[in-house]
Amino acid sequence: MSTNRLYFIDAVRAFAILMMLQGHFIDTLLETTYRDHSYTAYRIWEYFRGITAPTFFTISGLIFSFLLIKAKQKGKIKERIHKGLSRGLMLIGIGYLLRAPIFEWFLGIFNDYFLVVDVLQCIGLSLILIVFIYKLVLKKTLLFSITMFVLGFSIFITEPLYRTLELPGVPLFISNYFIKANGSVFNIIPWFGYVAFGAFISTLFYKYIEHPKFKTTIVSSFFIVGIILIHLSSDLFLLIDSIFNIRLFTEIAIYNYLFIRLGNVLVIFSIFYLAENYVKQPLVLRIGQKTLSIYVIHFIIIYGSFTGLGLNTIIGRTLDPLQAIIGAIIFLAVVCFISFYYAKTNAFLYFNIQKLMDRINK
Numbered sequence: 001m002s003t004n005r006l007y008f009i010d011a012v013r014a015f016a017i018l019m020m021l022q023g024h025f026i027d028t029l030l031e032t033t034y035r036d037h038s039y040t041a042y043r044i045w046e047y048f049r050g051i052t053a054p055t056f057f058t059i060s061g062l063i064f065s066f067l068l069i070k071a072k073q074k075g076k077i078k079e080r081i082h083k084g085l086s087r088g089l090m091l092i093g094i095g096y097l098l099r100a101p102i103f104e105w106f107l108g109i110f111n112d113y114f115l116v117v118d119v120l121q122c123i124g125l126s127l128i129l130i131v132f133i134y135k136l137v138l139k140k141t142l143l144f145s146i147t148m149f150v151l152g153f154s155i156f157i158t159e160p161l162y163r164t165l166e167l168p169g170v171p172l173f174i175s176n177y178f179i180k181a182n183g184s185v186f187n188i189i190p191w192f193g194y195v196a197f198g199a200f201i202s203t204l205f206y207k208y209i210e211h212p213k214f215k216t217t218i219v220s221s222f223f224i225v226g227i228i229l230i231h232l233s234s235d236l237f238l239l240i241d242s243i244f245n246i247r248l249f250t251e252i253a254i255y256n257y258l259f260i261r262l263g264n265v266l267v268i269f270s271i272f273y274l275a276e277n278y279v280k281q282p283l284v285l286r287i288g289q290k291t292l293s294i295y296v297i298h299f300i301i302i303y304g305s306f307t308g309l310g311l312n313t314i315i316g317r318t319l320d321p322l323q324a325i326i327g328a329i330i331f332l333a334v335v336c337f338i339s340f341y342y343a344k345t346n347a348f349l350y351f352n353i354q355k356l357m358d359r360i361n362k
Contacts, residue, residue: 006063006066007276008279009288010280013063015268016055016059017056017288019048019052019055021294022328022331024302025324026325028317029315050257053186057191057195058195058269060123060198061195062201065144065202068084069203072141084128084130084131085131087124088127091120091123091124092121095121098300099113099114100306101113115173117176117185117187118184119186121177121186126192129192130195133151141206144203148197149197151192155193156258157252161248167179194262218270219270219273222267226263227267233256233263234256235253241253294336294339301331301334
């Protein structure tokens with residue numbers, strides 16, 4: 001497949017990482033009195049901030065699965081699986097490393113907060129799960145496609161059943177992947193559901209992208225399904241409960257964030273894919289290709305990884321809206337600049353983890 005047909009993916013990744021950066025900056029530093037839902041601007045900002053993580057998880061599942069499927073076609077599936085597992089382990093390791101209070105350890109202060117699970121651990125484990133599922137379905141694209149759709153839908157539809165899950169007898173290292181009680185931000189369920197839907201979408205690209213009407217069809221489908229999920233899915237779940245008397249669907253409708261956010265993601269995909277010729281600018285694509293470095297750098301600056309000195313402690317929640325907006329713009333520019341010209345996070349860590357796995361396999 002010609003690479004220009006995938007440009008919109010890097011553009012979406014760039015959009016997601018920039019939204020994540022400004023979201024973390026403003027959320028960390030905006031003065032408390034301005035966090036009021038009576039302000040229209042704040043409500044809009046909060047809504048769009050909520051789209052960021054679902055977009056990032058879905059696009060991660062899409063691109064990773066697409067490359068996995070294409071590798072089989074090229075006869076390089078073993079190499080791609082090997083790289084996928086390395087990538088997953090690398091993300092998990094970086095996720096823990098960013099929260100490791102190294103200086104506190106030197107002082108003999110130990111706590112288990114660094115074991116909380118954040119976006120990197122969740123995505124890393126998701127990539128590893130995709131590899132195992134792909135192998136489990138014997139690398140059959142159609143079966144993989146059906147499995148990922150069913151898995152994503154099942155995770156979303158059963159969310160009320162594990163919403164208040166407790167795992168008192170399970171080690172913290174494991175339970176943090178499933179419950180938020182100990183401070184974890186992203187649990188493998190339901191967030192793997194977005195990755196699964198992304199993997200399903202990748203199979204559509206793999207199967208039909210050479211069709212002359214594919215772009216028109218997929219853009220229209222993304223937009224229509226997205227709007228339906230955003231505006232009609234809750235009513236549909238209530239209707240199902242009223243007909244079949246299944247209380248689960250009412251509980252989904254009452255707190256229907258998963259399907260609504262999936263709808264947001266599909267609308268974003270439709271817009272970026274439709275406008276692909278306009279968004280495939282070198283700067284945008286480069287940002288989309290440097291998401292890991294950008295994430296690591298922004299985390300260190302805002303939350304003070306390793307040193308404990310970040311903007312959250314130096315500035316704190318003291319900025320008014322104008323200061324927060326200007327600061328966020330400067331912050332995005334600085335982080336991207338450092339990532340482009342000084343950071344080698346991706347290459348360095350990936351290379352060394354790859355070497356370690358090669359030695360283990362020997």
